[in-house]
Amino acid sequence: MTLLLEALAYLLSPDSWSGRLALGTLLTQHVGYSLMAVGLASLIGVPAGWWVGHSGRGTTWVQGLSGAVRALPTLGLVTLLGLLLGIGLAAPMIALVVLALPSVLAGATSGVRSADTGAVDGARSCGMTELQVLTRVEVPLGAPLLVGGLRSASLQVVATATLAAYTGAGGLGRLMFLGLRTQRYDMMLASALLVIAVALASETFFSLLQRVLAPASVRRNRKEQP
Template sequence: MRHLVDALAWIADPARWPGPDGIATRLAEHLGYSVVGVLIACVIGIPAGWLVGHTRRGRGLAVGLSGAARALPTLGLVTLLGILLGIGLVGPVVAFVVLALPSVLAGAYAGVEAVDPLAVDGARASGMTEAQVLARVEIPLGMPLLVGGIRSAFLQVIATATLAAYVGAGGLGRYLFLGLKTQDYPQMLAASLLVVALALVCDVLFAVLQRVATPVGVRRP
């Protein structure tokens, strides 16, 4: 309990928020790393997922690659990429992309696959091309599952972005590893609490976005 009180006092100290090593800067870095990693994963995973979901081809390969990516040890991957790509931000961001890609890919193809076949057949019967069916029917109706996949990926990356500090980058992990090095347990706990708080705020925002992305006719009250 004493460590928790000390950690909350550490966070509440106004002197710890400003400056290049302040909490505000580290929060922005942590969030920035997460956003960049997930955005790159979306650029890769969303078109691939839509293609797989629409054509029903390559699903086994997509599932296999997603499972293999999920099985990779994140700390080992960050360390390996740090050695290969150099100390800094590039290695962690590549690792975050690998971590986020399975959830984004799964959300994209699952959303398209989940669309009612009658709606798809009706769109084709009305004369729509395959591209129009995908753009006007499957993507809008599959958007909630896609947002859910991005939500899952983003929360995973936020929780893992602390490892960026392990290879010389910034973020909230700086406090965690510095506290571990100096045996400053309140600082370590404070860093953990900040990561949890950031994840909870982002989860709430994504929950709202997921509801907005759900077509009105299929929303649950």
């Protein structure tokens, strides 16, 4: 309890929000790294997942690759890339993108596959091209599952972005490593509390977005339930 109070005092201290290790700066860096990693993973995973889900090709390859990527130890990957690329943001950013990619890919693929078969067949019978079927029917209907994949990826990345400090980059991980080295456990816990707050904010945002994008029939069923 004492350590928690000390961490809260550190968070509320004006000195903690100024200087070289200002909490505001590190928090902004942490959020920026997380958004960048999920954004880059989305640029790769969303189109690939849509194509796999729509065409049905490459499913085995994608599942195998996702399983292999999930098994990679993130810290080991950051260490290896750090040795190859040197200090800075490049190594942890690549590792974070690799970490986020399986969830994004799975969400995009599952979303397209979950589209109602009757709606898809009806779109084809109306003369829509395969691209139109994908973009106008399957993608909108599968949007909640895609957001679910982004939600999972964001949560993993936010929690792991502290490793950016391992190779000399910024973010809230700097306080964790510095606190561990100097035995400032209040600093470490304060940094961890901010990471938890960012994770909760991300979870809340994507949860609300999933509700908004859910099909009207699903929203009606939720309202009718006691």
